[in-house]
Amino acid sequence: MTGQDQLEEARLRRALRLEADEVPPRLDAVLIAAAARTARPTGSDVVPVAAAAFAAGWIVSEMWRAALAAVPSVLGEGAFRLAIDAFTEAAIVLAPAATLAASAALPLTAAAAALIAIALGQRRTHA
Amino acid sequence: MALARVASLALPFAEPRARRVTFAELVGEHQNEVYGLALRMLGERDAAMDVTSVVFMKVFRAFDRYDQARPVRPWLLRIAVNECISAGRVLARERGRRLPVDAALELPGREGLPEEEAVRSEDRVRVRSAVAALPELYRVPVLLRYFSGLSLEEIAGVTGRSASTVGVQLLRARALLRGTLEAAP
Numbered sequence: 373m374t375g376q377d378q379l380e381e382a383r384l385r386r387a388l389r390l391e392a393d394e395v396p397p398r399l400d401a402v403l404i405a406a407a408a409r410t411a412r413p414t415g416s417d418v419v420p421v422a423a424a425a426f427a428a429g430w431i432v433s434e435m436w437r438a439a440l441a442a443v444p445s446v447l448g449e450g451a452f453r454l455a456i457d458a459f460t461e462a463a464i465v466l467a468p469a470a471t472l473a474a475s476a477a478l479p480l481t482a483a484a485a486a487l488i489a490i491a492l493g494q495r496r497t498h499a
Numbered sequence: 500m501a502l503a504r505v506a507s508l509a510l511p512f513a514e515p516r517a518r519r520v521t522f523a524e525l526v527g528e529h530q531n532e533v534y535g536l537a538l539r540m541l542g543e544r545d546a547a548m549d550v551t552s553v554v555f556m557k558v559f560r561a562f563d564r565y566d567q568a569r570p571v572r573p574w575l576l577r578i579a580v581n582e583c584i585s586a587g588r589v590l591a592r593e594r595g596r597r598l599p600v601d602a603a604l605e606l607p608g609r610e611g612l613p614e615e616e617a618v619r620s621e622d623r624v625r626v627r628s629a630v631a632a633l634p635e636l637y638r639v640p641v642l643l644r645y646f647s648g649l650s651l652e653e654i655a656g657v658t659g660r661s662a663s664t665v666g667v668q669l670l671r672a673r674a675l676l677r678g679t680l681e682a683a684p
Contacts, residue, residue: 380673384645386619387626390535396548399530399555401523408556 526555533579539642540583542631550586554579577657580639629679637672640665
């Protein structure tokens, strides 16, 4: 640390310290403790909030249920069946791959790393 | 009656020297530091006093969850810093500007002061103004270092950053302050 830094630090300390005319009146610990106790949320504060949250959650879930039940009639029976069929076909194709990926016995990460290494090696050879 | 019961509570806190203190002692020993930190952060006496009260209320509520084997001061300062940051943002939103820098100065009258004291007072005001204008990221470590006198490691503990990061922030803060103070007339 340079002499200039030390000078700056001393100047900062001097400027920031609390002056005699800035010292606050003494806080009353008893009053603070009492205020902390009264300001703490009580059961009577929490119950209405919890009830309102529960009611809001129930209303939203019911709205979702009604909306999802209305989807076939809104989209039309044919479009809905088409979407379900497409989803089923995709699931049939993807299910084996998902099973393979989830299998702990197959070191897929190691195989992928080996494939990438081979590809990179071939690229360097050609270059 | 209820107040008397509260007063009789001895809330234990571990000090670095493993000294156990009551809540009342804790308030008495640290209120000036918490208030001063808030005053330098916010620049307003009323806001600083409010923050100080809220900090000690939070401390009171959390005493039973606090690990008594650890020193109380960093914990207290962490609460104070977080509270100051929140209060500062509210103040800034209310006023539509970043910080009440002008209020932070609280320019003392020069009349009646000896020349040397007047110069010192003016320098204090300039430095405080420059610190108040620092971005929050730099103002917090500067105040913890030069107002509270914490080491880099202690500031790191309070702010949740590494000591090396705090060191860099202090370097940048000093460079910013130097620029501001040199640019000022």
